[in-house]
Amino acid sequence: MKQIIVMDMLIEFEKKRIKNLYIRVLPPDGRVHVSAPLSMPEDEVMKFIISKEDWIRKQQERIKLRNTDTELQYSSGESIPLWGKEYTLIVSEKEGYSRVWTTEYSINLEVRKNSTLEYRKHSIDNFYRKELEGILPDLIAKWENRIGVKSSSWSIRNMKTRWGTCNIRTKNICLNLQLAKKHPICLEYVVVHELVHLLERSHNSIFKAYMDQFFPEWRKIKKILNDRV
Known part of the structure; x- marks a missing residue:
């Protein structure tokens, strides 16, 4: 992995055996990580990063604001x-x-x-965790039936950078513990998102078409979900 400077931003950059280019802004310091297909020219990657400058800086500011929040002391009145x-x-x-x-x-x-x-x-x-465990079995079964897929298992984990993951090989769905803080529709969106990955691995146009079919409001819910933890 190498580091490059784009528009005064330090970017972690690597090429991988993937089909699409991905940009992630990661807590706790707002660092930017870019993964690109092996065949994509570096100047094309640079152009894409520049086109996403406003989005990157917005995400960095969101992380900065989150980090300045007062940490819970788990005392009465909070x-x-x-x-x-x-x-x-x-x-x-x-x-x-x-x-x-x-x-x-x-x-x-x-x-x-x-x-x-x-x-x-x-x-x-x-x-x-118990709140999530009380909802997830029925919620996952509901959407497995609607989408026409079947996960092998599901789990709950505290994750810093993702709301959920789907292991395509094992068909295991993992959900972020922090989803219990969000509106239930956000949990439903993440469940649908991860199950759709059993139909399409990448976040490409096919994946988005499936999301539009099964969960038409997904873009709106995604924005609500990512506003704040």
Whole structure:
């Protein structure tokens, strides 16, 4: 992999055995990574990067704003997201294992006395995982039937740069734990996106046509999903 300068931007650049050119702006520092087909001339890659300058800088600014947000301390009174809504976190202490439950306006976290920030975060992450696990089996089955594909398995993982992945060889679908913070329609979009990859590996015109067929509002939902975590 080499580094190049384009429009005062430092770009990580590599050529791979792929059909399409991809640009990704990655957290936590907003670095730009470009993957291009082996046969694509470098000057053509440069022109494409220049054409995407506004988009790249917008993504870098979004990451910068995200990084300046105050980190949660998992203390009472903080605002915490669930399924696209903001709830007030209420923390209480008791002996035994942690417990998390919701009311109309609050997410309640019950933990041991003097529990660490990491332990509280882990408890909330487990809560998010259970929320996803309660929805995903039916949601995936619904869209497998509509699209006409069958995944072999699915999993949930905390991912920094992707909302979901699909292993074409094993047919495993992996969803980002952070999707529990978003509106449920965003989770549905990611499930459809990954299942469609079982029909078409690349993000090409064929893939987009499938998305238009099965999930016509996907572009709008994608924008909502990528606004903020």
